[in-house]
Amino acid sequence: MKCVECNFEGPVPRFRYLYNARIDAPITLRQCPNCQTWLAVDELKAAVVQKVTPGEAPWGKSAGIEDLAEDAKANV
């Protein structure tokens, strides 16, 4: 998986697991070991969905993930 912030590449578990958006969706929060950026990750695709920063998503860090989780849940 590749960090969208610093292009660091490594297997998903190298990115520190933080917590899930919701238990029944494949979207999680992980942290890049190189630049410490918080990333929203689709665990099924092993891919970064977006960078997570305060204020970037509509309601701050997690609520943006909430929406991603809802979408991902519907698509599984």
Add this chain to the structure above:
Amino acid sequence: MAEPAQVSLKELEKKQEWWWIAERKRSKRLDYLRKAVWKKGALGGNYAPGIKVDLELPTLFTQAWDFWRFDPIMLRRAKTNSNVLDNITIFITDHAQIMGYMGSAPHTITWRLDGASMVNEELYNEPGIMPEPQEESLKKIAEFNAYWGGQTAIDKLARVLDPEDAVKFLSGAIGWGAPTSAYGYSGKNYEYFMTGKRGFEDIIAEIDASIEKAEDRTIGLPGPDILPLYDRIQNWIAMKTALQASIRWAKRFARLARIIAENFETDPKRKKELLRIAETCERVPAKPPRNLQESLQYDHFIQILARFEAHEGAWPSRPDYYHGPYYDKDVNVEKSITKEEALDLVGEFMIRAYEVGGFAPRWAREGLQGITGTWVWTLGGVKQDGSDACNDLTIAFLQAARLVRVANPTFAFRWHPKVKDEVMREIFECIRHGLGYPSMRNDPILINNAMHWHGHPLEEARTWVHQACMSPNPTTKHGFQPMRMASATANCAKIVEYALHNGYDYVVNMQMGPKTGDARKFTDFEQLFRAWVRQMEWIFSLLVRTVNLGRYKDPEFFGRPFLSGISERAVESGLDAVSYVGERGNCWITAFTYVENADALAAVKKLVFDDKKYTMDQLITALEANWDGYEEMRLDFVRNAPKWGNDDDYVDNIMIRCLEECARFSKEIKCPCGNNWPILPENVSGNIHYANIVGALPNGRRLGDALYDGGVSPGPGLDKNGPTAVLKSCGKIDHIGHGRAFLLNQRLSPSQLAGEKGYQLWRAYMKTWADLGNDHVQFNMVSDATLRAAQKDPEKFSEVIVRVAGYSAHFVDISRKTQDNIIQRTVQGI
């Protein structure tokens, strides 16, 4: 957001911005006091800017403690506390009518430096709370820590605790808390000191009589029976010393109020108030109260005085019951004060409690985000003769709560079939205003529960108050529990984790529980369940052993002269109130992170043993990898295994089976009084604290994910069949025989429950709740939109309150992870 002054009340109500409505409706005095109060609850895990640790109390305390070093511990503490009470700086907040705080200034938090060296070291390292000049403060704290190292209550206990138990307990993996009354939850013997029959001078007279009687015997015929009296006389002197110092401390406020009134105050109205304060503080606690102000002041003094003696993590009380007669006398009979003036006093009584705060270690701050302790005040219920105990003050408290909107104290309401509609409407208004309280308790069930588990007689059981968030505790001579330590708090998700990993803990890398077999080789569900039962018995036993020892040794290691002085059985016997002698027993194991067990076991049973979709070997491999690389399998375990809270017998039967095992074992483990240890599933915000301590589980969680939020609440978002299904699942629990109480969080839609129709819907919901025999439910009624807006613009929504678990908090004061966890909870349409 528009300025509130430009928006009509109706519009604010429509937008459910209740905090602006409160600001407009409350009196100028309450508005000032509410805004002037310093928030002591930690924001996530850190103290708010400006909050400083008070060093005056530790200085006065340590000096006197050292000076009186040759005295027995209870007398030494009494004399030491007297030095504090006689000399600590006191203050009167502008416009305030109720006096008393443990710190020397309103922005200070107190430091219980005789509790645990670990906590003292943590304080030294806590950034931001040192008074200026910081370097000088740090030097002073280092000196205190050097003095107290080795002689705090926990230091002493650690020397006698079994070393293996100590290491496993202190790992932080299976339980939390400190087994000492320095940090405990002290129940109070309200039936002794709060019924209007006696003040402290009356108690001192009772103590004097006991001393005189004992001294007559100690100069009489020699024999073994008189030997215990020598210690008891010292204890009685300690109790008397503590009560006398308390009276002197109260009179210092009287003097200060009189000095301000007679020399400085220019406003004649405030001058009159100050003279009334002086009169009040001269009267109580020395003598019994005569009116509402004196009664509230008496109660508040006692709560603060108890906190001069110990940290007191909870605030068990029943204010409408004990102060109600004074409200009735003042407002209805003598008409000496108006309803509005009474509401001011009641609102301030809540604000003064909100003000209280002591330094707590990080685990406690994370576990109780946003607050300083579980100040859950009990309202409603029945009198000892079984009649309705609700009164006009019950309503006044519910109205005041909506005006002052503090997150601490909160209320828990003892519902019973005779509660009048006007009271239920006031309760609903509080919930509709998004306070998250009162929580609703089923009084008939819980009275029976108290009789079932601990053998309290009916009349005594009917006096019960919340000892902490949830647990009923009588307020009677033999029924009240003077010390309940949070360390009988089990991180129950570890039970199923250890059953799956042969007792090994991969988070702390230690063999914790017994070796119950390699789960990869389990061939049927019964093998797993037997392992679960053994791990449960091990965790409960270790925690209870630790707490029992702490309780047994507390009179020797800590000593509670003030608490003893307000406890009938201590005043009568001359023993420390914390001594188990004379107590019936009222213990419970707080079962954190409990529901994961049912969902995890059901998932294994369904997908491994019934459907044979996966092997145990595959499951354990995926769990050891924290589900990394097994996302499809993880989602299968989340989505295709039955989940608690959907009225599905498959998983509900497993939940009940687990509870039956716990109930059976609860009667085998005994407290120092010889009574039972039933479990009480709830979480405060331990579900967040333990997120990084509980490993991956078959319910689909990973290490790091928040655990479920309630005691019997379904997993957030996993209750798919509506609110009745949740109630039906919970209704399958025997709320008398399976445990002490069961916490249920529910989120309701604020738009659906608007207006009269909303109230009627809620009443119908509550009827179903009661008919199904549930003992507890509490509500969040704040929309997702408001909560998300508060995440985005916290400064604009600083007054939004949510129900976290057994307590409420301002939404912006809790961590992002806890906020997310609350948003994830299913909003139930009813």
